[in-house]
Amino acid sequence: MDEAGRADPAAGVGRLASLIRLDAARMVSRHGLGYLGQAASAAELVAAVFRRLRPDVDSFVCSPGHYVIAVYAAAARTSRLDPALLATYGDDGALLEAIGTERTPGVDMTCGSLGQGLSAAAGLALADRLAGATGHPRAAGRVYALLSDGELEEGQVWEAAMFAAHHRLDRLTVLLDCNNSQVDGPVDSITTIEPVAAKWAAFGWATVEVDGNDPAAVLGALDAAADADRPAVVVARTSVRRGLAALPADADGHFITLRPDLADRLVADLATATAAPAAGTAGTAGTEGGHR
């Protein structure tokens, strides 16, 4: 973590989140369309996890595989991935596929077939608990699982939720990106998933509901989750339009189409947004704008 991030963790998360949006806009603009909305909504969640992740101790599962665009950016900005690779996102033969694979860097597991990630995360948490008997460092590890609200329509998520609560997997934290967006439109227009927090509570989870685009709120929620005596879910209310003010009102948040002029404007806006707070923190991630 950079010095500014240590002094003010929320500011560090906010800055990394802005860089995630900027990098995602650049990656998507090369193709003219893609998963920019997911990077926009989950930027603070991914940034917060990357600020907390201890290598070889903690685990990170990105259940919705198309969110890996945000992971790629976060990994590149935290020295876990060669930033030059971001310019190959989604290309033929590229390591960085638009929907995550087994080769995807920066995660312990991701899955493009939605709803499967929480089961894997529960398996990792159970493995860490079993490792306790052998004194393995992962016994002190935390498993972070990023889920999306649309995934709650998959029954397997609720199987996994029951399993984790029954087995009291208290080192498991779900970051639930409630951006109210899925392929066919707003989630609430397709399936009523509310009350989300009450559902998880009824399944035996500790719940914290926050503005998921507020860095301080997200960090506070992760602290509360870590203190819980059971698995915990951070119900993060977010927007696919966060930081993308230039986006037209009728844009499809799930799979954003960017004409060149709009792409240029979004990138310019995000570059401005990231440049300002990064001033005076030479050598930090905030100044690494020239990866392309």
Place this chain on the structure above:
Amino acid sequence: VKPPPYPTELKPYGRALLELARDRADVLCLSADLTRQCEVDLFRDALPERFVNGGMAEQNLIGVAGGLARRGWLPFVHTFGVFCTRRPYDQVAMAVAYPDLPVRLVGFMPGLSSPGGPSHQATDDVALMRALPNMTVIDVADAVEVRQVVSALAELPGPAYLRLKRGETPVVFDERTHRFDLHSARVLRSGKDLALVTAGMMLPASIAAARLLEQHGVELTLVYAPVVKPLDTRTVLDACAGARAVLVAENHSVIGGLGSAVAETLAEAGLGRPLRRIGVQDTFAEGARTAAYLFDRYGLSTRAVVAAAWALAGCTGPAPQPPAETVPAGSYAPV
């Protein structure tokens, strides 16, 4: 090999897994509410700290197993065959097969061995698992091999599906001489007329049929191929090359299982032989109370194997009929 009837054993798998787990601290036993039925009540009672019951939630359990395997554990997942293949297929594909993890899926009640109706009959499990890259598919039904396959699976780096008969398991092979391995099919007898390739629960009927046919002048080479994938194509091709026609007998749909694997092998090698597939003929099997009834009704009996071989060998006249045998209590004989 000796002819039926065979003595039987109860819970050879459950005992073998427990024995393996006592030797290897990385073995975990996962169950999905069918613990006693899958013989792992033995494991649960002896090593509860390494037993996980995920309840009736197979999709989740497969994902959990994948997570455990990613961290170096060796999970054996137990339920009925239909519930660890057909129901959680996407999970097996994405959480186990694609990452090439050492998860062992152990599915009981293969093919028509269940009185549970089509919902419980794993008639397409081999086809489903065979279609997945990285997956090893094994169909054994002999207690000696059940023991040996468990130790063999401990050493396999990738995923495997093992289908096992539930309840009394026949002892067909000689413990002192039989050696299962993951790479070899076994030629149990040789004959010039036909090649019969079989696996799993069709082994006893195939042995009985081969003996009866021999008494009536039809000689066949009997190949036992419990590892359906990767198939020992060398042994299969050698056996088929020496025969005028080929028969495959399996307790599974004729689509996608051992019969398909043999057909593909022959075709790709350019070895043209007439081929007949004994198995479930692309249908769901209703009317279940006993496995014996189902095996007879759906063409998996010794009589069916004999009749198919008789016709394939070009013999005229009625096919020989297997004698009605009385099976001593506790013994196993094919229908």
